[in-house]
Amino acid sequence: MPLIKLQNISKVYGKNDYKTEALKNISLNIDKGEYLAIMGPSGSGKSTLLNIIGCMDNQTSGKYYLKDNDISLMNNKELSIIRNQSISFIFQHFALMKDYTIYDNVELPLSFRKITKRKKKGLVMNCLKELHIEEQYKKKPNQLSGGQQQRAAIARALCSDAKIILADEPTGALDQKTGKDIMNILTKLNNQGKTIIIITHDPLIASYCKRILTIKDGQIISDIINEHIHQ
Numbered sequence: 001m002p003l004i005k006l007q008n009i010s011k012v013y014g015k016n017d018y019k020t021e022a023l024k025n026i027s028l029n030i031d032k033g034e035y036l037a038i039m040g041p042s043g044s045g046k047s048t049l050l051n052i053i054g055c056m057d058n059q060t061s062g063k064y065y066l067k068d069n070d071i072s073l074m075n076n077k078e079l080s081i082i083r084n085q086s087i088s089f090i091f092q093h094f095a096l097m098k099d100y101t102i103y104d105n106v107e108l109p110l111s112f113r114k115i116t117k118r119k120k121k122g123l124v125m126n127c128l129k130e131l132h133i134e135e136q137y138k139k140k141p142n143q144l145s146g147g148q149q150q151r152a153a154i155a156r157a158l159c160s161d162a163k164i165i166l167a168d169e170p171t172g173a174l175d176q177k178t179g180k181d182i183m184n185i186l187t188k189l190n191n192q193g194k195t196i197i198i199i200t201h202d203p204l205i206a207s208y209c210k211r212i213l214t215i216k217d218g219q220i221i222s223d224i225i226n227e228h229i230h231q
């Protein structure tokens, strides 16, 4: 069974005259360890698809299985447990808590874990070191560059130990060089076994991924293995 299995997923927003069919009968399998780009024009349904995969939104019809679990049969508590354990999001604008230090932001996913403060500190500092931002740990997000803020967001994802990383335009707010740095980090995490799914408009960003899915008008129009992976 694949890690992520979507079967005939449709998503309709609104009603009657205001109805938008954002996803139409999408079927898709994603295995553990995949590195997938989702491309497609604006409004084609990319974020809707990612939000369903991330259990942040429900499909209107169809079945979604995450690690063999039928998501539609889960209650809110079960859903939040599986989401917190399995999935980490990275966003274009980083989504760091602006009044928290970088250290506190990265520690957030550990809030509900029953581990000692000392062990938490070790984990957080290791994640910050891995992303080369340990010296920034006392600062607030707005004291960091965009690239450093995205590194902090990735450190937070690492700290959660989620096996699936979902990234919605993770380099969209960064210059090209910093965007490449971020992609090299994501590639390294994929090589370490994380399953990574990235929404991007940018073919250069998609070129880092091993598989490229293109959607248009809520439907998959191509699903290819990338023969020219960016090294």
Ligand SMILES: Nc1ncnc2c1ncn2[C@@H]1O[C@H](COP(=O)(O)OP(=O)(O)OP(=O)(O)O)[C@@H](O)[C@H]1O
Pocket: 013, 014, 020, 021, 022, 040, 041, 042, 043, 044, 045, 046, 047, 048, 049
């Ligand atoms: N909450 C919502 N209510 C109503 N319609 C929505 C909602 N969210 C998305 N849509 C519509 O669903 C369609 C797909 O939107 P979605 O955000 O998934 O596209 P996208 O490919 O991610 O676009 P972009 O690249 O511009 O971010 C669009 O027509 C959009 O207007």
